[in-house]
Amino acid sequence: MQLKQRAQRGFTLIELMIVVAIIGILAAVAIPQYRDYTNKSKGASAIASIDTYKKGVAICIQNEGGVATNCDTGYDGIPTWTATPLLSAVTVADGKITATVPIGAIGNTAEGKIELTPNPQAARINWVVAVTALPDAVKSALEKTNTSS
Structure with a gap:
């Protein structure tokens, strides 16, 4: 009888x-x-x-002879923006793309910005990425994956 009681005692404190510590x-x-x-996946969705x-x-830079001076929102095939949960606004001025990230959309505590500036080369466009007020993990992921196109 004593052996049976001992087997039913359970775990010790x-x-x-x-287990709780682990x-x-x-x-x-x-x-x-x-x-x-x-946050990185949301940043990837925003970049997409x-x-x-x-x-x-x-396309606008190609049509304009290699310069981005007239490449603005709504001009030469550059679309206008419809807001999404991850990006509240996207504007294009002289080829520079500026996307506004609402507070909390990608783990940010303030309104964030993603700026892509074209740098036309002979046969390609290099994109300079600037990210403000977004988490470091998102910033490094965006800068690493969007340096050229």
Whole structure:
């Protein structure tokens, strides 16, 4: 009888505390990584929305003889903008694309900006990327993947 009682006692307090500590450590590492991952994916989605403008500016620069002076929103195939949850506005002025990110859309605590400035070369356009008021993980991902087109 004594053997049967002992088998039903369950876990000790120290064993339960160890399990809780392990779960806490895993959560402390996983939650920030998950937040960075979701912010990067939202940033990639925002850039995918801007790609139409990059193509329009590239065509405009080609049609204008290699200069971006007249390449503005609505001119020569550069579309106008319809707001999305990730980007509240996109404007093009002299080929420079400026996208406005609303507060909290990509993990930002203030209104963010993504600016893509064309630098026409002989056979291609290099894009200079400037990002303000966005998380560092998003900024590095955008700058790494959008340096040229």
